[in-house]
Amino acid sequence: MKTNMKIKNETDYEKASDRADEIFRAKKGTPEHAELQELLKALKEYEDDFIQMLKDHE
Numbered sequence: 001m002k003t004n005m006k007i008k009n010e011t012d013y014e015k016a017s018d019r020a021d022e023i024f025r026a027k028k029g030t031p032e033h034a035e036l037q038e039l040l041k042a043l044k045e046y047e048d049d050f051i052q053m054l055k056d057h058e
Helices: 010-022 031-056
Strands: none
């Protein structure tokens, strides 16, 4: 399991999103659930950064 995951580009984003879909129903307390939490956090950070970039270029 990766910790402090950082998504750097669209390819990473797509891979992380696909993996999150695969393990979406992971049970609490499992390694997959911990991985899912990290993935969701990284996905949100990437999306927030992307939105901010769009706002900065308006």
